[in-house]
Amino acid sequence: MTTDENYKAKRKFERRVPRGDDQERLVCSDCGFIQYENPKVVVGSVVTFGDRILLCRRAIGPRIGYWTLPAGYMELNEDPETGARREAWEEARAAIQIERLLAVYSIPRISQVQLIYRASLAEPSFEAGPESQEVALFDWSEVPWKEIAFPSVHWALGHYRESRDQESFTPFSNPEGETGVY
Amino acid sequence: MTTDENYKAKRKFERRVPRGDDQERLVCSDCGFIQYENPKVVVGSVVTFGDRILLCRRAIGPRIGYWTLPAGYMELNEDPETGARREAWEEARAAIQIERLLAVYSIPRISQVQLIYRASLAEPSFEAGPESQEVALFDWSEVPWKEIAFPSVHWALGHYRESRDQESFTPFSNPEGETGVY
Numbered sequence: 001m002t003t004d005e006n007y008k009a010k011r012k013f014e015r016r017v018p019r020g021d022d023q024e025r026l027v028c029s030d031c032g033f034i035q036y037e038n039p040k041v042v043v044g045s046v047v048t049f050g051d052r053i054l055l056c057r058r059a060i061g062p063r064i065g066y067w068t069l070p071a072g073y074m075e076l077n078e079d080p081e082t083g084a085r086r087e088a089w090e091e092a093r094a095a096i097q098i099e100r101l102l103a104v105y106s107i108p109r110i111s112q113v114q115l116i117y118r119a120s121l122a123e124p125s126f127e128a129g130p131e132s133q134e135v136a137l138f139d140w141s142e143v144p145w146k147e148i149a150f151p152s153v154h155w156a157l158g159h160y161r162e163s164r165d166q167e168s169f170t171p172f173s174n175p176e177g178e179t180g181v182y
Numbered sequence: 183m184t185t186d187e188n189y190k191a192k193r194k195f196e197r198r199v200p201r202g203d204d205q206e207r208l209v210c211s212d213c214g215f216i217q218y219e220n221p222k223v224v225v226g227s228v229v230t231f232g233d234r235i236l237l238c239r240r241a242i243g244p245r246i247g248y249w250t251l252p253a254g255y256m257e258l259n260e261d262p263e264t265g266a267r268r269e270a271w272e273e274a275r276a277a278i279q280i281e282r283l284l285a286v287y288s289i290p291r292i293s294q295v296q297l298i299y300r301a302s303l304a305e306p307s308f309e310a311g312p313e314s315q316e317v318a319l320f321d322w323s324e325v326p327w328k329e330i331a332f333p334s335v336h337w338a339l340g341h342y343r344e345s346r347d348q349e350s351f352t353p354f355s356n357p358e359g360e361t362g363v364y
């Protein structure tokens with residue numbers, strides 16, 4: 001999402017405490033614009049068709065070629081469930097039904113909050129969107145565990161497995177002591 | 183959080199589609215910096231001591247003088263529960279224990295996602311922080327319903343009441359058809 005153009009411009013920023021503030025911020029040394037940095041929200045889902053789980057093989061970095069859940073940054077003026085449906089469509093051309101919130105993970109080092117839903121497909125219709133090399137349904141025993149893109153994908157699959165027969169549960173959070181850094 | 187300095191600088195921004203992008207963004211007409219706009223995460227909690235609920239009377243706009251939950255923007259490099267504890271300390275000098283996630287609300291018009299927790303106080307120790315005029319514990323029948331700051335505070339109090347005896351439940355989301363705009 002960061003283009004070269006943005007990257008270049010960003011280098012004019014310096015860290016200082018703006019007047020009237022009490023924390024260091026990124027301030028443009030040319031024009032004084034203050035870039036408030038905020039945590040970003042990722043919305044995604046563990047999508048199933050029957051007992052099988054939908055995964056997408058990444059066509060873009062980071063972790064190109066590795067498998068992930070359909071997930072991505074929530075957009076402006078969107079609610080989280082709409083965002084999770086949009087991402088499943090963009091990455092896997094999958095029209096999903098969201099069932100419930102599975103987990104809220106956080107990756108403080110990169111200031112990311114992830115809202116991961118349980119969702120299902122009414123029919124096994126999907127194909128790779130532009131950010132995926134391949135999309136497939138996996139039985140639990142076939143999940144490519146050694147080629148999973150991110151720790152939080154591992155967590156979400158495990159938490160899905162743990163709660164799949166429960167109708168109502170408190171959403172999971174990071175496994176004890178895990179920060180999501182890989 | 184937006185200082186005058188930032189407000190002035192912001193007016194140099196224009197909306198256009200940057201090279202290599204497919205959406206309009208805010209681009210600085212002086213230096214080309216791209217201001218990606220993202221949803222913001224609010225973390226807060228319904229805090230109880232016994233049967234009473236902690237509310238804060240706002241000392242700042244919007245809705246100055248109205249009652250709200252201790253809540254605010256999640257900071258960088260923070261996890262949501264730490265953020266909710268920090269806000270309770272900042273606004274009410276309350277050292278809270280977080281129990282579980284009560285609700286995930288969204289207010290798409292202002293691109294806000296709210297993570298609201300159920301939390302409790304071990305002892306009735308609190309006082310107004312700099313952003314509060316007053317902090318108090320209310321019995322349910324004493325809650326100042328006509329002086330509540332935001333729709334989502336109403337929702338959270340109702341959802342707390344509805345689930346207070348449940349150990350495990352799927353977090354609530356916006357009441358049907360409600361968008362959080364007041």
Ligand SMILES: [Zn+2]
Pocket residue numbers: 012028029030031032033210212213215
């Ligand atoms: Zn600039």
Ligand SMILES: [Zn+2]
Pocket residue numbers: 028030031032033194210211212213214215
């Ligand atoms: Zn500028």
